[in-house]
Amino acid sequence: MKRDRVVGLKHPEDARPQLAPIGLEGGDQIQDAVRDLITTYHSLNPSTIDTLSSEPSPLEFMRYVSLNRPFVIRSGARSWPAVQNWNASYLLSAMHDNSVNVAITPHGNADSIVTLDAHTKLFVKPFETPLPFADVLRSIQQQEASAPSPDVHQQTQPSTPPIFYAQTQNDNLRAEYTALFADVPDSVPWARIALQKPPDAINFWLGNSRSTTALHKDPYENIYIQVLGQKHFTLLPPICAPCVNEMGVLAATYRPRSSAPAAGYDDLVMQVDEPSEYVPFAAWDPDSPERNGTKYSRLAQPMRVTLGEGDVLYLPALWYHKVAQTCDEEGLCCAVNYWYDVDFGGGFWSMANFVRGVGLLSLRDGDGDGEDGRGASDDAAKKTVDGN
Ligand SMILES: O=C(O)CCC(=O)C(=O)O
Numbered sequence: 001m002k003r004d005r006v007v008g009l010k011h012p013e014d015a016r017p018q019l020a021p022i023g024l025e026g027g028d029q030i031q032d033a034v035r036d037l038i039t040t041y042h043s044l045n046p047s048t049i050d051t052l053s054s055e056p057s058p059l060e061f062m063r064y065v066s067l068n069r070p071f072v073i074r075s076g077a078r079s080w081p082a083v084q085n086w087n088a089s090y091l092l093s094a095m096h097d098n099s100v101n102v103a104i105t106p107h108g109n110a111d112s113i114v115t116l117d118a119h120t121k122l123f124v125k126p127f128e129t130p131l132p133f134a135d136v137l138r139s140i141q142q143q144e145a146s147a148p149s150p151d152v153h154q155q156t157q158p159s160t161p162p163i164f165y166a167q168t169q170n171d172n173l174r175a176e177y178t179a180l181f182a183d184v185p186d187s188v189p190w191a192r193i194a195l196q197k198p199p200d201a202i203n204f205w206l207g208n209s210r211s212t213t214a215l216h217k218d219p220y221e222n223i224y225i226q227v228l229g230q231k232h233f234t235l236l237p238p239i240c241a242p243c244v245n246e247m248g249v250l251a252a253t254y255r256p257r258s259s260a261p262a263a264g265y266d267d268l269v270m271q272v273d274e275p276s277e278y279v280p281f282a283a284w285d286p287d288s289p290e291r292n293g294t295k296y297s298r299l300a301q302p303m304r305v306t307l308g309e310g311d312v313l314y315l316p317a318l319w320y321h322k323v324a325q326t327c328d329e330e331g332l333c334c335a336v337n338y339w340y341d342v343d344f345g346g347g348f349w350s351m352a353n354f355v356r357g358v359g360l361l362s363l364r365d366g367d368g369d370g371e372d373g374r375g376a377s378d379d380a381a382k383k384t385v386d387g388n
Contacts, residue, residue: 030362031295034242037355038299041239045069049235049305052076058194061314065194065221068316068348070235072305076312077225082183083310086227088137088330091206094179097132101168101176104129104265105211105254108163112214113249113283114270123249123279124270127256128168137206137332139164144208144331162265165207173202173336180204184336188223191340195221199338206334213323215244215282220339222315226307229326229333233313234286235303236320238352242359243300244320245292248278282320294363307335317342318352 009015025039026032050071056064064071077083103110103126110126143163173181187198200220217238224231236244250272257267283292286302307313309328315321325333342349 030358034296034359034362035299038239038242038296041237042299042301045237047301047303049303056190058190061190062194064314065316068238068318070303070305070316070319071314072307073312074308075310077227078310080184080225080310082180082227082336083225085183086180086334088141088332091137091180091334092134095133095137095177097134098176098179099130100133100136100166101128101172102131102136103127103165103167104162104268105165106162106268108165108207108211109214110165110167110211111216112212113281114252121247121249121283122252122270122272123281125251125253126165127254127265127268136164136166140166140206140208141331143210144327162268163208163210165205165211167203167205167207167211167213169201169203169339171201171203173204177204184225188338191221191223191338195340195343197340200341201339203337203339204334205337206332207325208327208331208333209325211325213321215285215320215322217318217320218339219317219342221317221342222313222337222339224307224313224315224337225335226309226311226313227334227336228309228330229328230309231307231333231335232324232326233305233307233315234322235305235315236286236300238318238320239355240296240300240320241352241356242296242362243284243294244282245284245294245297246280246356246360247283249281249283251277251279286322296359317348 006015022028022033024032024036026035050064050069052071052073055073055076056071105124105126109124112124113121114124115121143161168176173184181202184202186202192198215234215236252270252272254268255271256265257269284294284297285292286300289297289300305313327333
């Protein structure tokens with residue numbers, strides 16, 4: 001076959017293919033790629049949360065889902081019967097002494113890391129027990145009244161007695177709180193139409209300012225509605241996975257030291273789970289950024305938003321969130337949220353897992369700059385486990 005003629009080629013070796021430009025700003029190591037990913041994300045996305053003045057159409061909502069970006073609708077649920085009617089006496093008259101599951105912890109620190117000493121930590125879940133709703137509500141109010149309000153950005157607060165938080169995330173509004181379910185829609189219309197599915201779970205949350213939910217992520221599209229009091233969210237996008245210092249932490253659960261009912265819940269111990277399990281969990285707290293970070297933590301740009309009564313937050317799948325709360329004048333903080341299963345198709349899920357995996361791998365490379373806190377001491381209260 002006759003070869004095409006080339007003109008203008010000064011030396012034949014000029015036509016040898018070269019390495020494609022990587023396009024990284026800072027260097028050619030895997031760490032540079034991770035840094036570049038995080039900084040590029042921040043330069044291409046707003047550092048604040050969009051505020052909508054009214055409900056989005058399903059199409060507008062789908063745009064936020066596909067961008068995996070949050071928004072708030074101020075007063076978006078103002079007309080809901082729950083927002084109009086719920087208060088302590090309404091909740092009591094609807095729920096009476098119905099049995100509800102309550103999470104009990106010594107410091108309001110459910111599902112969080114407890115530091116034992118410089119090298120050891122536990123991932124501790126709350127003690128969960130069924131109690132009459134009226135007792136749970138009264139305890140939450142009394143705890144709130146018994147001590148001054150804590151700093152909302154502290155992860156744990158020293159406190160006695162133990163802290164109650166009604167927060168089973170198991171579709172409880174359609175189960176143990178069914179007496180209240182008529183006061184909220186059974187799905188959020190713009191989310192149901194856009195996502196083409198009903199919610200996987202609708203959850204009821206009742207607590208006080210003593211409880212803080214530690215930084216974590218969920219595989220759900222989350223529509224969160226504040227009903228009483230305020231919730232303070234600190235948010236990080238999934239791209240910040242390399243910043244949060246995820247570790248495999250030995251799992252434990254609080255339980256009363258004594259099984260005698262009269263002993264109450266004043267003396268909770270951390271019981272290591274059997275069989276033993278290591279739970280992947282973020283050790284970095286954006287509200288104490290100097291502790292337990294990775295070499296990437298300083299690149300994170302946490303976004304903060306406070307929800308007031310009737311406000312709606314769309315929290316996209318896999319966003320890290322830490323949540324603190326402030327009570328209303330009756331000593332209550334109450335919310336409802338809708339979890340819609342994430343769509344595992346397309347690129348989002350696999351890309352997010354890839355970023356997390358590469359970030360973790362790059363932290364194992366051994367050229368750490370001493371910021372990753374693995375084994376580093378921190379000031380958190382030292383705890384002891386006595387195995388009793
Ligand atoms: O309200 C809270 O305390 C936590 C909320 C949360 O983690 C969620 O909605 O996924």
